[in-house]
Amino acid sequence: MPNPTAAMLVIGDEILSGRTRDSNTNHLATALTAAGIGLAEVRIVRDDAGAIAGAVKALSVAYDYVFTSGGIGPTHDDITADAVAEAMGAAIDVREDARAVLAAHYERSGTDLNAARLRMARIPEGAALIENPVSAAPGFILGNVHVMAGVPAIFEAMVASVLPTLTGGAPLLSRSMDVHRGEGDIAGPLAELAERYPQLSFGSYPFQRGGLHGANVVARGHDAEALDAAMADLAERFE
Template identity: 60%
Template sequence: MPNPTAAMLVIGDEILSGRTQDTNTPYLARVLAEKGIDLREARMVPDIAGEIVAAVKQLRARYTHVFTSGGIGPTHDDITADCMAAAFGVGIGVREDARAILATNYANPEVDLNPQRLRMARIPDGARLIDNPISKAPGFTIGNVHVMAGVPEIFRVMVDGLVPRLGGGRPLVSRSVRVNMPEGLLAAPLGEVAADHPKVVIGCYPFHQDGKPSANVVFRSEDEAALEAAAAALCARVGDKAAAPV
Protein backbone atom coordinates (compact mmCIF):
# COMPACT_ATOMS: atom_id res chain seq x y z
CA MET A 1 0.00 0.00 0.00
CA PRO A 2 1.45 3.40 -0.85
CA ASN A 3 2.23 5.79 1.97
CA PRO A 4 -0.27 8.48 2.97
CA THR A 5 0.53 11.85 1.40
CA ALA A 6 0.55 15.37 2.79
CA ALA A 7 0.79 19.03 1.93
CA MET A 8 1.83 21.92 4.14
CA LEU A 9 0.02 25.26 3.88
CA VAL A 10 1.88 28.17 5.48
CA ILE A 11 -0.47 31.10 6.09
CA GLY A 12 0.80 34.62 6.65
CA ASP A 13 2.05 37.82 5.08
CA GLU A 14 5.21 37.68 7.18
CA ILE A 15 6.54 34.73 5.20
CA LEU A 16 5.83 36.17 1.74
CA SER A 17 7.29 39.54 2.74
CA GLY A 18 10.61 37.83 3.51
CA ARG A 19 10.47 39.12 7.06
CA THR A 20 10.15 35.71 8.68
CA GLN A 21 11.85 32.49 7.66
CA ASP A 22 9.48 29.52 7.60
CA THR A 23 10.97 26.84 9.84
CA ASN A 24 7.70 24.98 10.32
CA THR A 25 7.79 23.19 6.98
CA PRO A 26 11.23 21.64 7.54
CA TYR A 27 10.19 20.53 11.02
CA LEU A 28 7.01 18.93 9.76
CA ALA A 29 8.91 17.32 6.87
CA ARG A 30 11.24 15.51 9.23
CA VAL A 31 8.46 14.32 11.55
CA LEU A 32 6.37 13.06 8.62
CA ALA A 33 9.34 11.26 7.02
CA GLU A 34 9.81 9.27 10.22
CA LYS A 35 6.12 8.48 10.31
CA GLY A 36 5.97 7.28 6.71
CA ILE A 37 3.74 10.12 5.49
CA ASP A 38 5.07 11.62 2.25
CA LEU A 39 5.17 15.44 2.21
CA ARG A 40 4.52 16.20 -1.45
CA GLU A 41 3.96 19.94 -1.57
CA ALA A 42 4.22 23.12 0.48
CA ARG A 43 2.47 26.40 -0.21
CA MET A 44 2.70 29.83 1.29
CA VAL A 45 -0.24 32.17 0.98
CA PRO A 46 -0.96 35.64 2.38
CA ASP A 47 -3.57 36.59 5.00
CA ILE A 48 -6.27 36.89 2.34
CA ALA A 49 -9.40 34.80 2.87
CA GLY A 50 -10.00 33.91 -0.77
CA GLU A 51 -6.43 32.68 -1.19
CA ILE A 52 -6.51 30.57 1.96
CA VAL A 53 -9.88 28.99 1.14
CA ALA A 54 -8.89 28.21 -2.45
CA ALA A 55 -5.58 26.66 -1.42
CA VAL A 56 -7.07 24.47 1.29
CA LYS A 57 -9.82 23.21 -1.00
CA GLN A 58 -7.32 22.31 -3.69
CA LEU A 59 -4.85 20.65 -1.33
CA ARG A 60 -7.33 18.68 0.74
CA ALA A 61 -8.79 17.13 -2.40
CA ARG A 62 -5.37 16.00 -3.46
CA TYR A 63 -3.55 14.70 -0.40
CA THR A 64 -4.33 12.43 2.53
CA HIS A 65 -3.51 15.23 4.96
CA VAL A 66 -3.11 19.00 4.90
CA PHE A 67 -1.21 20.71 7.70
CA THR A 68 -1.52 24.46 8.16
CA SER A 69 0.45 26.94 10.26
CA GLY A 70 -0.46 30.49 11.17
CA GLY A 71 -3.43 32.76 11.61
CA ILE A 72 -5.11 31.35 14.72
CA GLY A 73 -4.24 34.10 17.22
CA PRO A 74 -6.41 36.90 18.65
CA THR A 75 -5.71 39.75 16.20
CA HIS A 76 -7.61 41.05 13.16
CA ASP A 77 -5.23 39.30 10.76
CA ASP A 78 -5.94 35.87 12.29
CA ILE A 79 -8.57 34.54 9.90
CA THR A 80 -7.57 30.90 9.46
CA ALA A 81 -10.41 29.36 11.52
CA ASP A 82 -13.04 31.30 9.56
CA CYS A 83 -11.39 30.29 6.30
CA MET A 84 -11.51 26.61 7.27
CA ALA A 85 -15.20 26.88 8.14
CA ALA A 86 -15.78 28.49 4.74
CA ALA A 87 -13.70 25.86 2.92
CA PHE A 88 -15.75 23.07 4.53
CA GLY A 89 -19.07 24.91 4.34
CA VAL A 90 -19.74 24.61 8.08
CA GLY A 91 -20.56 27.05 10.85
CA ILE A 92 -18.13 28.44 13.39
CA GLY A 93 -18.49 29.79 16.90
CA VAL A 94 -16.94 29.86 20.36
CA ARG A 95 -16.91 26.27 21.59
CA GLU A 96 -17.30 25.63 25.30
CA ASP A 97 -14.50 23.07 25.63
CA ALA A 98 -12.10 25.35 23.74
CA ARG A 99 -13.11 28.29 25.92
CA ALA A 100 -12.54 26.25 29.08
CA ILE A 101 -9.07 25.21 27.91
CA LEU A 102 -8.21 28.78 26.96
CA ALA A 103 -9.40 30.06 30.35
CA THR A 104 -6.74 27.99 32.11
CA ASN A 105 -4.13 30.30 30.62
CA TYR A 106 -5.38 33.36 32.53
CA ALA A 107 -5.32 34.38 36.17
CA ASN A 108 -8.72 36.01 35.98
CA PRO A 109 -10.55 34.54 32.99
CA GLU A 110 -13.73 36.57 33.52
CA VAL A 111 -11.78 39.74 32.81
CA ASP A 112 -8.78 38.48 30.88
CA LEU A 113 -10.74 36.47 28.35
CA ASN A 114 -11.72 39.53 26.34
CA PRO A 115 -13.55 39.32 22.99
CA GLN A 116 -10.28 39.27 21.06
CA ARG A 117 -8.83 36.37 23.05
CA LEU A 118 -12.15 34.55 22.81
CA ARG A 119 -11.61 34.49 19.05
CA MET A 120 -9.09 31.74 19.78
CA ALA A 121 -11.93 29.53 21.04
CA ARG A 122 -13.87 29.87 17.79
CA ILE A 123 -13.80 26.40 16.24
CA PRO A 124 -15.49 25.23 13.02
CA ASP A 125 -18.37 22.83 13.61
CA GLY A 126 -17.33 19.20 13.76
CA ALA A 127 -13.62 19.84 14.34
CA ARG A 128 -11.48 17.99 16.85
CA LEU A 129 -9.14 20.04 19.04
CA ILE A 130 -5.35 19.82 18.86
CA ASP A 131 -3.60 20.28 22.17
CA ASN A 132 -1.43 23.35 22.83
CA PRO A 133 0.40 22.83 26.11
CA ILE A 134 2.31 26.12 25.74
CA SER A 135 -0.27 28.88 25.38
CA LYS A 136 -3.44 26.73 25.61
CA ALA A 137 -5.22 28.20 22.54
CA PRO A 138 -6.01 24.99 20.68
CA GLY A 139 -5.51 24.03 17.08
CA PHE A 140 -8.01 21.75 15.42
CA THR A 141 -8.51 19.02 12.86
CA ILE A 142 -11.41 19.36 10.43
CA GLY A 143 -11.78 16.60 7.88
CA ASN A 144 -8.26 15.89 6.70
CA VAL A 145 -6.96 19.38 7.53
CA HIS A 146 -4.89 20.01 10.66
CA VAL A 147 -4.81 23.65 11.71
CA MET A 148 -1.93 24.74 13.90
CA ALA A 149 -0.22 27.86 15.22
CA GLY A 150 2.49 29.73 13.33
CA VAL A 151 4.77 30.40 16.30
CA PRO A 152 7.40 27.69 15.81
CA GLU A 153 7.56 26.42 19.40
CA ILE A 154 3.78 26.01 19.48
CA PHE A 155 3.62 24.52 15.99
CA ARG A 156 6.14 21.89 17.07
CA VAL A 157 4.33 20.77 20.21
CA MET A 158 1.09 20.60 18.24
CA VAL A 159 2.74 18.44 15.57
CA ASP A 160 4.31 16.25 18.24
CA GLY A 161 0.90 15.69 19.82
CA LEU A 162 -0.96 15.21 16.56
CA VAL A 163 1.18 13.08 14.27
CA PRO A 164 1.39 9.99 16.52
CA ARG A 165 -2.40 9.60 16.25
CA LEU A 166 -2.34 9.60 12.44
CA GLY A 167 -1.94 6.45 10.40
CA GLY A 168 1.55 6.13 9.01
CA GLY A 169 3.34 4.16 6.34
CA ARG A 170 6.84 2.96 5.70
CA PRO A 171 9.28 5.55 7.02
CA LEU A 172 11.57 7.10 4.48
CA VAL A 173 15.16 6.18 5.23
CA SER A 174 17.89 8.48 4.01
CA ARG A 175 21.63 8.36 3.74
CA SER A 176 24.14 10.91 2.49
CA VAL A 177 27.46 10.27 0.81
CA ARG A 178 29.87 13.11 0.25
CA VAL A 179 31.79 12.83 -2.99
CA ASN A 180 34.83 15.04 -3.49
CA MET A 181 34.54 15.68 -7.19
CA PRO A 182 32.79 18.23 -9.41
CA GLU A 183 29.11 17.57 -9.93
CA GLY A 184 29.70 17.59 -13.69
CA LEU A 185 31.98 14.57 -13.42
CA LEU A 186 29.86 12.83 -10.83
CA ALA A 187 26.75 13.19 -12.99
CA ALA A 188 27.47 10.24 -15.33
CA PRO A 189 28.15 7.53 -12.70
CA LEU A 190 25.36 8.93 -10.55
CA GLY A 191 22.92 8.75 -13.44
CA GLU A 192 23.80 5.08 -13.94
CA VAL A 193 23.26 4.33 -10.26
CA ALA A 194 19.91 6.16 -10.33
CA ALA A 195 18.78 4.21 -13.39
CA ASP A 196 19.85 0.91 -11.78
CA HIS A 197 18.01 1.61 -8.49
CA PRO A 198 14.50 2.82 -9.32
CA LYS A 199 13.25 2.32 -5.74
CA VAL A 200 15.75 4.87 -4.47
CA VAL A 201 15.33 8.62 -4.94
CA ILE A 202 18.76 10.16 -5.36
CA GLY A 203 19.48 13.87 -5.10
CA CYS A 204 22.78 15.61 -5.75
CA TYR A 205 23.65 18.85 -3.94
CA PRO A 206 26.92 20.48 -4.98
CA PHE A 207 28.95 22.81 -2.79
CA HIS A 208 32.45 24.20 -2.54
CA GLN A 209 34.76 23.81 0.44
CA ASP A 210 38.13 25.55 0.55
CA GLY A 211 37.62 26.29 -3.12
CA LYS A 212 37.26 22.60 -4.01
CA PRO A 213 34.07 21.23 -5.55
CA SER A 214 32.18 18.54 -3.68
CA ALA A 215 28.66 17.21 -3.65
CA ASN A 216 26.40 15.61 -1.12
CA VAL A 217 24.52 12.75 -2.68
CA VAL A 218 21.36 11.96 -0.75
CA PHE A 219 19.72 8.55 -1.12
CA ARG A 220 16.13 8.20 0.09
CA SER A 221 13.90 5.14 0.03
CA GLU A 222 11.30 3.22 1.99
CA ASP A 223 13.49 0.16 1.33
CA GLU A 224 16.65 0.30 3.39
CA ALA A 225 18.34 -2.59 1.59
CA ALA A 226 17.77 -0.93 -1.78
CA LEU A 227 19.15 2.30 -0.36
CA GLU A 228 22.32 0.62 0.91
CA ALA A 229 22.80 -1.13 -2.42
CA ALA A 230 22.52 2.17 -4.31
CA ALA A 231 24.96 3.93 -1.97
CA ALA A 232 27.42 1.04 -2.28
CA ALA A 233 27.10 1.10 -6.07
CA LEU A 234 27.99 4.79 -6.14
CA CYS A 235 30.94 4.34 -3.79
CA ALA A 236 32.25 1.52 -5.98
CA ARG A 237 32.05 3.78 -9.05
CA VAL A 238 33.72 6.86 -7.57
CA GLY A 239 36.34 4.98 -5.51
CA ASP A 240 38.35 7.10 -3.09
CA LYS A 241 36.46 10.25 -4.07
CA ALA A 242 33.70 9.11 -1.71
CA ALA A 243 34.33 10.68 1.68
CA ALA A 244 32.77 9.90 5.01
CA PRO A 245 29.00 10.27 5.14
CA VAL A 246 27.92 13.77 6.11
Protein backbone atom coordinates in the same frame (compact mmCIF):
# COMPACT_ATOMS: atom_id res chain seq x y z
CA MET B 1 1.20 0.16 -0.38
CA PRO B 2 2.28 3.69 -1.22
CA ASN B 3 3.08 5.98 1.70
CA PRO B 4 0.50 8.59 2.75
CA THR B 5 1.03 12.07 1.28
CA ALA B 6 0.80 15.45 2.94
CA ALA B 7 0.77 19.16 2.17
CA MET B 8 1.64 22.14 4.34
CA LEU B 9 -0.01 25.55 4.13
CA VAL B 10 1.81 28.45 5.78
CA ILE B 11 -0.33 31.54 6.35
CA GLY B 12 1.37 34.85 6.84
CA ASP B 13 2.12 38.22 5.29
CA GLU B 14 5.16 38.42 7.56
CA ILE B 15 6.79 35.46 5.77
CA LEU B 16 5.95 36.81 2.31
CA SER B 17 7.34 40.26 3.14
CA GLY B 18 10.64 38.74 4.26
CA ARG B 19 10.26 40.02 7.84
CA THR B 20 10.10 36.51 9.29
CA ARG B 21 11.82 33.29 8.22
CA ASP B 22 9.50 30.29 8.25
CA SER B 23 10.98 27.44 10.30
CA ASN B 24 7.78 25.42 10.68
CA THR B 25 8.02 23.86 7.22
CA ASN B 26 11.42 22.33 7.93
CA HIS B 27 10.25 21.08 11.32
CA LEU B 28 7.15 19.42 9.87
CA ALA B 29 9.08 18.03 6.87
CA THR B 30 11.57 16.30 9.15
CA ALA B 31 8.85 14.90 11.43
CA LEU B 32 6.72 13.60 8.54
CA THR B 33 9.70 12.01 6.78
CA ALA B 34 10.55 10.12 9.98
CA ALA B 35 6.92 8.98 10.22
CA GLY B 36 6.90 7.68 6.64
CA ILE B 37 4.52 10.37 5.39
CA GLY B 38 5.64 12.11 2.22
CA LEU B 39 5.41 15.91 2.29
CA ALA B 40 4.62 16.54 -1.38
CA GLU B 41 3.77 20.24 -1.52
CA VAL B 42 4.03 23.42 0.53
CA ARG B 43 2.21 26.68 -0.10
CA ILE B 44 2.65 30.03 1.58
CA VAL B 45 -0.27 32.45 1.18
CA ARG B 46 -1.24 35.90 2.46
CA ASP B 47 -3.54 36.70 5.39
CA ASP B 48 -6.44 36.67 2.93
CA ALA B 49 -9.58 34.60 3.43
CA GLY B 50 -9.97 33.76 -0.27
CA ALA B 51 -6.33 32.74 -0.66
CA ILE B 52 -6.42 30.54 2.46
CA ALA B 53 -9.74 28.88 1.59
CA GLY B 54 -8.68 28.29 -2.03
CA ALA B 55 -5.44 26.61 -0.98
CA VAL B 56 -7.14 24.48 1.71
CA LYS B 57 -9.71 23.25 -0.83
CA ALA B 58 -7.08 22.35 -3.42
CA LEU B 59 -4.71 20.65 -0.98
CA SER B 60 -7.29 18.75 1.06
CA VAL B 61 -8.58 16.90 -2.00
CA ALA B 62 -5.10 16.27 -3.46
CA TYR B 63 -3.31 14.86 -0.37
CA ASP B 64 -4.03 12.53 2.54
CA TYR B 65 -3.14 15.12 5.18
CA VAL B 66 -2.98 18.92 5.24
CA PHE B 67 -1.23 20.92 7.95
CA THR B 68 -1.60 24.68 8.35
CA SER B 69 0.57 27.09 10.30
CA GLY B 70 -0.38 30.59 11.41
CA GLY B 71 -3.31 32.95 11.73
CA ILE B 72 -5.13 31.55 14.77
CA GLY B 73 -4.38 34.28 17.32
CA PRO B 74 -6.69 36.98 18.72
CA THR B 75 -6.01 39.86 16.29
CA HIS B 76 -8.08 41.06 13.31
CA ASP B 77 -5.67 39.46 10.82
CA ASP B 78 -6.11 36.00 12.39
CA ILE B 79 -8.67 34.57 9.99
CA THR B 80 -7.45 31.01 9.41
CA ALA B 81 -10.16 29.20 11.42
CA ASP B 82 -12.99 30.94 9.58
CA ALA B 83 -11.32 30.47 6.17
CA VAL B 84 -10.74 26.74 6.79
CA ALA B 85 -14.35 26.31 7.95
CA GLU B 86 -15.55 27.99 4.77
CA ALA B 87 -13.28 25.84 2.59
CA MET B 88 -14.53 22.64 4.23
CA GLY B 89 -18.19 23.70 4.29
CA ALA B 90 -18.43 23.65 8.10
CA ALA B 91 -20.27 26.05 10.40
CA ILE B 92 -18.08 27.96 12.88
CA ASP B 93 -18.76 29.79 16.13
CA VAL B 94 -17.32 30.10 19.64
CA ARG B 95 -17.40 26.54 20.92
CA GLU B 96 -18.03 25.71 24.57
CA ASP B 97 -15.16 23.20 24.94
CA ALA B 98 -12.61 25.67 23.53
CA ARG B 99 -14.08 28.53 25.56
CA ALA B 100 -13.69 26.45 28.75
CA VAL B 101 -10.01 25.76 27.96
CA LEU B 102 -9.33 29.47 27.46
CA ALA B 103 -11.36 30.53 30.51
CA ALA B 104 -9.40 28.15 32.78
CA HIS B 105 -6.08 29.36 31.34
CA TYR B 106 -6.81 33.07 31.69
CA GLU B 107 -8.33 32.62 35.14
CA ARG B 108 -5.07 31.10 36.35
CA SER B 109 -3.15 34.16 35.17
CA GLY B 110 -5.82 36.65 36.26
CA THR B 111 -6.26 37.84 32.68
CA ASP B 112 -9.57 38.98 31.23
CA LEU B 113 -11.10 36.65 28.61
CA ASN B 114 -12.13 39.60 26.45
CA ALA B 115 -13.82 39.58 23.04
CA ALA B 116 -10.50 39.39 21.16
CA ARG B 117 -9.30 36.37 23.16
CA LEU B 118 -12.70 34.73 22.81
CA ARG B 119 -12.21 34.72 19.03
CA MET B 120 -9.61 32.00 19.64
CA ALA B 121 -12.47 29.73 20.77
CA ARG B 122 -14.04 29.92 17.29
CA ILE B 123 -13.80 26.28 16.22
CA PRO B 124 -15.67 24.64 13.31
CA GLU B 125 -18.47 22.20 14.08
CA GLY B 126 -17.25 18.61 14.10
CA ALA B 127 -13.57 19.53 14.52
CA ALA B 128 -11.38 17.84 17.17
CA LEU B 129 -9.26 20.19 19.29
CA ILE B 130 -5.45 20.12 19.22
CA GLU B 131 -3.99 20.88 22.64
CA ASN B 132 -1.77 23.95 23.06
CA PRO B 133 0.44 23.41 26.12
CA VAL B 134 2.13 26.82 25.67
CA SER B 135 -0.66 29.38 25.51
CA ALA B 136 -3.89 27.32 25.70
CA ALA B 137 -5.60 28.57 22.51
CA PRO B 138 -6.26 25.27 20.71
CA GLY B 139 -5.70 24.20 17.14
CA PHE B 140 -8.13 21.81 15.50
CA ILE B 141 -8.51 18.93 13.07
CA LEU B 142 -11.35 19.25 10.53
CA GLY B 143 -11.55 16.42 8.02
CA ASN B 144 -7.94 15.88 6.94
CA VAL B 145 -6.91 19.48 7.73
CA HIS B 146 -4.80 20.11 10.84
CA VAL B 147 -4.89 23.78 11.86
CA MET B 148 -1.97 24.83 14.04
CA ALA B 149 -0.35 27.99 15.42
CA GLY B 150 2.42 29.89 13.66
CA VAL B 151 4.62 30.60 16.69
CA PRO B 152 7.30 27.89 16.33
CA ALA B 153 7.25 26.67 19.96
CA ILE B 154 3.47 26.21 19.80
CA PHE B 155 3.52 24.75 16.27
CA GLU B 156 6.11 22.17 17.33
CA ALA B 157 4.14 21.20 20.45
CA MET B 158 1.01 20.77 18.33
CA VAL B 159 2.88 18.64 15.75
CA ALA B 160 4.08 16.42 18.59
CA SER B 161 0.53 15.90 19.85
CA VAL B 162 -0.89 15.32 16.35
CA LEU B 163 1.76 12.88 15.06
CA PRO B 164 0.54 9.82 17.03
CA THR B 165 -2.93 10.26 15.46
CA LEU B 166 -1.61 9.95 11.89
CA THR B 167 -1.34 6.75 9.89
CA GLY B 168 2.29 6.64 8.82
CA GLY B 169 3.98 4.44 6.31
CA ALA B 170 7.28 2.62 6.17
CA PRO B 171 9.85 5.22 7.23
CA LEU B 172 11.74 6.78 4.35
CA LEU B 173 15.39 5.81 4.76
CA SER B 174 18.32 7.69 3.28
CA ARG B 175 22.04 7.26 2.79
CA SER B 176 24.40 9.98 1.64
CA MET B 177 27.99 10.28 0.50
CA ASP B 178 30.23 13.22 -0.41
CA VAL B 179 31.76 12.79 -3.87
CA HIS B 180 34.63 15.15 -4.61
CA ARG B 181 33.94 15.61 -8.31
CA GLY B 182 32.04 18.19 -10.28
CA GLU B 183 28.31 17.50 -10.52
CA GLY B 184 28.75 17.17 -14.27
CA ASP B 185 31.02 14.16 -13.73
CA ILE B 186 28.65 12.63 -11.19
CA ALA B 187 25.57 13.01 -13.36
CA GLY B 188 26.22 10.12 -15.79
CA PRO B 189 26.99 7.44 -13.18
CA LEU B 190 24.14 8.72 -11.01
CA ALA B 191 21.64 8.35 -13.86
CA GLU B 192 22.85 4.75 -14.30
CA LEU B 193 22.32 4.09 -10.59
CA ALA B 194 18.82 5.59 -10.77
CA GLU B 195 18.04 3.16 -13.58
CA ARG B 196 19.57 0.17 -11.80
CA TYR B 197 17.67 0.88 -8.53
CA PRO B 198 14.23 2.07 -9.68
CA GLN B 199 12.83 1.61 -6.15
CA LEU B 200 15.16 4.37 -4.86
CA SER B 201 15.34 8.07 -5.62
CA PHE B 202 18.68 9.83 -6.01
CA GLY B 203 19.59 13.46 -5.55
CA SER B 204 22.87 15.33 -5.85
CA TYR B 205 23.53 18.56 -3.95
CA PRO B 206 26.67 20.47 -4.92
CA PHE B 207 28.86 22.12 -2.27
CA GLN B 208 32.00 24.20 -2.00
CA ARG B 209 33.88 23.90 1.31
CA GLY B 210 37.32 25.21 2.07
CA GLY B 211 38.34 25.34 -1.58
CA LEU B 212 37.08 21.81 -2.29
CA HIS B 213 34.06 21.31 -4.45
CA GLY B 214 31.89 18.25 -4.88
CA ALA B 215 28.38 17.03 -4.31
CA ASN B 216 26.54 15.26 -1.54
CA VAL B 217 24.76 12.35 -3.21
CA VAL B 218 21.63 11.21 -1.38
CA ALA B 219 19.67 8.02 -2.01
CA ARG B 220 16.20 7.62 -0.48
CA GLY B 221 13.80 4.70 -0.30
CA HIS B 222 12.20 2.07 1.88
CA ASP B 223 14.55 -0.80 0.96
CA ALA B 224 17.58 -0.75 3.29
CA GLU B 225 19.42 -3.49 1.36
CA ALA B 226 19.00 -1.69 -1.94
CA LEU B 227 20.22 1.52 -0.32
CA ASP B 228 23.37 -0.15 0.98
CA ALA B 229 24.00 -1.82 -2.38
CA ALA B 230 23.51 1.46 -4.24
CA MET B 231 25.92 3.32 -1.97
CA ALA B 232 28.56 0.58 -2.35
CA ASP B 233 28.07 0.77 -6.12
CA LEU B 234 28.45 4.56 -5.97
CA ALA B 235 31.61 4.35 -3.85
CA GLU B 236 33.15 1.89 -6.30
CA ARG B 237 32.50 4.21 -9.25
CA PHE B 238 34.23 7.14 -7.58
CA GLU B 239 37.15 5.50 -5.77
